[in-house]
Amino acid sequence: MKFFLILNYILLSIAVLGGLFGLSQHKYIRKSFIWLAVFLLFSGLAQFLAIYLGTKYGNNKIYLSLLTPFYYILIYLIFSNFSKNRLTIKANNLVFIIGSLPILIYTVISINKVEVAIEAISIANVVYSIAAMIYFLDILNTPLKFSPFKLPKFYALTAFLFYHSAIFFFWTSQKFFQTEMNKVSLNMVNVFMVLIYYCVLFGALIVERKYNPEQTDSHKIIKTK
Amino acid sequence: MNRPFIITFISGAVLILIFALYKTVMADDNSLRSDFLTPPPPSVFAQPISDTVAYKLFSDYHQSNNEKDSKGVLRTGDKAIVQFYVDQEQLIEPLKAKALALGKEFLGLSAIPAYNLADSSHTLIWVAVVDADSTAGVKRELMLPKSGERWSDYIYDYTLACPEMCVENSNWLWNTNWVE
Numbered sequence: 001m002k003f004f005l006i007l008n009y010i011l012l013s014i015a016v017l018g019g020l021f022g023l024s025q026h027k028y029i030r031k032s033f034i035w036l037a038v039f040l041l042f043s044g045l046a047q048f049l050a051i052y053l054g055t056k057y058g059n060n061k062i063y064l065s066l067l068t069p070f071y072y073i074l075i076y077l078i079f080s081n082f083s084k085n086r087l088t089i090k091a092n093n094l095v096f097i098i099g100s101l102p103i104l105i106y107t108v109i110s111i112n113k114v115e116v117a118i119e120a121i122s123i124a125n126v127v128y129s130i131a132a133m134i135y136f137l138d139i140l141n142t143p144l145k146f147s148p149f150k151l152p153k154f155y156a157l158t159a160f161l162f163y164h165s166a167i168f169f170f171w172t173s174q175k176f177f178q179t180e181m182n183k184v185s186l187n188m189v190n191v192f193m194v195l196i197y198y199c200v201l202f203g204a205l206i207v208e209r210k211y212n213p214e215q216t217d218s219h220k221i222i223k224t225k
Numbered sequence: 226m227n228r229p230f231i232i233t234f235i236s237g238a239v240l241i242l243i244f245a246l247y248k249t250v251m252a253d254d255n256s257l258r259s260d261f262l263t264p265p266p267p268s269v270f271a272q273p274i275s276d277t278v279a280y281k282l283f284s285d286y287h288q289s290n291n292e293k294d295s296k297g298v299l300r301t302g303d304k305a306i307v308q309f310y311v312d313q314e315q316l317i318e319p320l321k322a323k324a325l326a327l328g329k330e331f332l333g334l335s336a337i338p339a340y341n342l343a344d345s346s347h348t349l350i351w352v353a354v355v356d357a358d359s360t361a362g363v364k365r366e367l368m369l370p371k372s373g374e375r376w377s378d379y380i381y382d383y384t385l386a387c388p389e390m391c392v393e394n395s396n397w398l399w400n401t402n403w404v405e
Binding site for chain 2: 062063065066069070072073076077080093096097100104107108111112114
């Protein structure tokens with residue numbers, strides 16, 4: 001379990017460092033990536049506090065439930081600044097608005113029951129995955145002059161789609177895998193998933209700093225419409 | 226960026242924050258407050274006792290210094306039962322496996338005194354104790370079949386008891402030279 005805790009501290013430190021790096025470079029990165037930096041910093045600090053509350057008071061379920069709407073709005077702010085295509089933005093808004101009501105309702109229900117808002121988190125994961133797919137479609141409709149690996153948005157969307165679509169299973173299966181061994185295995189999977197998630201998001205900020213099309217002339221996106 | 230949505234959603238999130246604060250700090254419901262603020266007290270069911278205390282409990286039950294004169298109420302035929310043996314492979318593992326198959330966390334075993342009329346012997350029947358709802362702390366419950374479900378693999382009868390089947394050095398239980 002010590003290894004598990006150390007791994008947690010490492011991945012949360014990566015998130016905090018990524019957030020601080022992004023905020024320190026706010027003059028050179030675009031708005032969506034500034035929000036991405038805020039999200040990373042918020043995630044890291046919020047999860048550090050969650051571990052502290054859990055170890056000190058034995059229960060952090062209300063706190064964890066409370067985080068869901070704040071993550072949701074931060075991720076919305078990241079996504080809503082990813083593209084200037086009106087149709088993409090409309091589709092993204094629609095998905096987030098539809099998901100918002102059940103998320104708020106289930107969060108209140110879970111806080112009232114002193115449980116982790118598994119339902120709200122699961123719905124949010126579906127929303128993030130659909131939104132990421134909408135923006136991937138946006139990328140596919142926008143011919144690029146350069147490799148997608150130099151496109152910071154590509155990394156961020158990959159991280160969002162990879163993590164939130166895969167971790168949906170983790171949250172929805174919480175009630176089925178009740179033995180201690182299965183819980184540890186599942187949590188280990190979650191920790192590794194989060195580690196990859198934060199590393200790729202951190203990578204997106206580095207790529208944005210290096211290849212931000214608004215800062216360099218060499219990378220221009222040609223819009224078809 | 227849809228500003229009305231952001232403002233409405235953040236307002237909702239802030240209201241939830243206030244509700245969460247109320248729920249954890251201001252609520253009069255003491256059970257909820259203690260659930261958040263203090264870890265639940267540990268439940269201790271088993272603790273070691275000294276050999277002399279163990280011998281006193283043992284001999285007070287049998288009211289004798291030897292197996293032959295025992296007045297123990299649990300009997301097999303005309304002999305007092307000295308011990309029941311719980312086998313890891315034959316009893317604990319199958320019940321653990323059953324709990325695992327049902328997706329329940331195995332917590333322990335419940336020994337239920339019973340009587341077999343066929344051979345006039347007392348026995349113990351064993352049922353696994355599992356966590357009823359792992360999402361809200363530990364709730365111990367007997368792992369019993371649901372109404373209408375076939376009764377298989379849930380309850381074990383363990384009829385082999387000493388003196389009919391004794392493990393090695395069982396006689397040592399009657400030793401009187403215990404050192405405190």
